Amino acid sequence: MGRTDAPRPGTPGRPLPGAGSSPTGxxxxxxxxxxxxxxxxxxxxxxxxxxxxxxxxxxxxxxxxxxxxxxxxxxxxxxxxxxxxxxxxxxxxxxxxxxxxxxxxxxxxxxxxxxxxxxxxxxxxxxxxxxxxxxxxVERGLALSARLVSQSPIGLAILDPDLRYVTVNPALERIHGVPAAAHVGRHVREVLTFLDAEAVEGRLRQVLETGQPVSDRYVVGRTAADPHREHAWSVSYHRLEDAAGRVIGLATSVIDITERHEANLATTRARNRLALVAHASASIGTTLDVERTAHELAGVVVPDLADVAAVHVLDSVLRGRSPSETGPARFRVAAVATAPARATAQAAADPPGGLASYDSDRLLTRCVRTRKPVLVAEATRGDLWHIARTSEAAALLEATGVHSYLAVPLLARGEVLGALSLERAGTPEPFDEDDTLLACELASRAATCIDNARWYQSVSDTALALQRRLLPELPPRLPGLEIACRYLPAGAVTGIGGDWFDAMRLPGDRTALVVGDVMGSGINAAASMGQLRSATRAFAQLDLDPAEALRHLDRLTEDVEHTIATCAYCRYDPERGECRVSVAGHLPPALVRSGRPAELLDVPSGVPLGVGGWAFSTTAFPFRPGDLLALYTDGLVETREDPIDARLGILRDALTAMAGEDLEEACDRVLETLRPPAGDDVALLLARARL
Incomplete structure (x- = not known):
């Protein structure tokens, strides 16, 4: 037995030909x-x-x-x-x-x-x-390694080349919610059923084939041990090789980063909520219209906060009454919005614009009665019957997968105006307290805008009613005249002003025709218009010359604080076939003689009433049967875009084309031709001489 040719220390041995396995080293x-x-x-x-x-x-x-x-x-x-x-x-x-x-x-x-x-x-x-x-x-190293693995907070596992678990440490048992015995010998896809196991195995096989490790990959899922909470992990994989370089499997490490994941989600949600509030500030209340404001609110919350949103305004509020504290609550459904993927859920909502009555046991009624939010995080079938107004609607909510509900009151200036109802169907997360706070913030902003729109509409209706009340009821017949007139208010409450027209029968079968415009807008302008119209009627009954009548009106207007008005005053005498006209800072009347194009009368324009110190003059012109006279206010012809001469030319062309038509139809066609989309008040009076 002599010396052998054994390999030197540190040199890995070579397996014998045909040997069953390689040396371990x-x-x-x-x-x-x-x-x-x-x-x-x-x-x-x-x-x-x-x-x-x-x-x-x-x-x-x-x-x-x-x-x-x-x-x-x-x-x-x-x-x-x-x-x-x-x-x-x-x-x-x-x-x-x-x-x-x-x-x-x-x-x-x-x-x-x-x-x-x-x-x-x-x-x-x-x-x-x-x-x-x-x-x-070596013993200390093995003992230390075993202790490190068993006590490590990081989940560790060894997989064989077939991706079966060989060993797992206690931390990985806790992370997966699966005991070690249920890991060992099973494939990854059999254990990681809470993840996309095919994708995981694909990455593991790629690491086995290439040797390129995967580090700090972000994975999110819900385990069997904690199915109600979303967890996040940082996972890493690397290939294991023996001393001879033979691939013997894979090592995986899993770090639970759920708290960091939740903190990131909370930060992202807070950022998104701030962005949503900023968007709401810019998008809600762009007009003083209740329905438009409601649509803007619903459009903001869908789909960022809810899959379905409905804005319910108490009918009593819209009617200017106090809401009832007992019995059913009656709502006007101002707006409904649904996420595109949940369009079918809109069938369960009340149609916009309709009147809906909710019994006292419904959650929407409870919301407006208590003035507090109503949150149903996990809605059961029984909850849906208290959410929906009818049993059919409740069945539709269940069919569309509605699983969470939130209603918040619309409160403005201490008054409840209605409620905003929100539902989630496609979004898996239920509503929570943070969602409630955000919905209350958005509802509060919208409620203020709705309340402003409500009061605006009330003031607008009042001003318009006042102005229409102050406008005259023309006599059915006037000697030798056929008359038609129109009044159109401006599109905003502040645009309702002092435009007026009048036609009065005078002694001797004569007729006074008047069109005027009080400068300014709103209720004050309408009230001043009423004063001037009444004074004009009084002076007309004195059968004064038009210039004299305007002189008296000018003095009267000087005594009315902050009032300036323009006026065109015409007196027609059928026996003489003559009109006499005086103008106080007003646009000239238009005259259409039978068979001739329309023309603007060449009359001195004068100064507006209320300026004082100006002598008005009267211009006389023939006015015979078939002739047409048009008196109008500046709202008909003045715009910001077009020159006044061009607009007056359009008026002349329109009157020429309609000279022989029925006066009522002629009024409508003139307004259709000349009225700008949004402008000042318009008063128009057409008078045609007849036998």
């Missing part, structure tokens, strides 16, 4: 030394590892007595006794023993000794030795 890690002694205790085999462990080269050790080479003299008898016992009985011996190194130092070495017999019957002793310090280091 564990013996190389431990650096096990092999020594063979003959029956007399002489060294007959000395491995390279023995050279490294004891310090003697093979030529120095072969043939020498091992006890004299390696053992201090005071231990010779003990070692010889143990050697003899092994050689005689064949019993193995193992233990640690102090050994003398070539350099004179003493090392504690762990031995495994056994007897060998060859085919000739000769007896030998095989000793396997390893440095006890190295063994201690």
């Amino acid at each position: 564990l013996l190389d890690l431990l650096n096990v030394a092999a020594v063979v002694l003959d029956a007399h205790g002489r060294v007959v085999f000395w491995s390279p590892q023995a050279e490294e462990l004891f310090g003697y080269a093979a030529p120095e050790a072969l043939g020498r007595f091992a006890v004299r080479l390696l053992v201090h003299q005071e231990h010779w008898d003990e070692v010889i006794s143990l050697f003899g016992e092994v050689m005689e009985s064949g019993a193995d011996w193992a233990g640690a023993f102090p050994v003398r190194h070539k350099d004179g130092s003493t090392r504690l070495v762990e031995f495994r000794n056994m007897r060998l017999l060859d085919d000739l019957g000769d007896t030998y002793a095989l000793g396997l030795a390893v440095d006890q310090a190295m063994v201690a280091r």
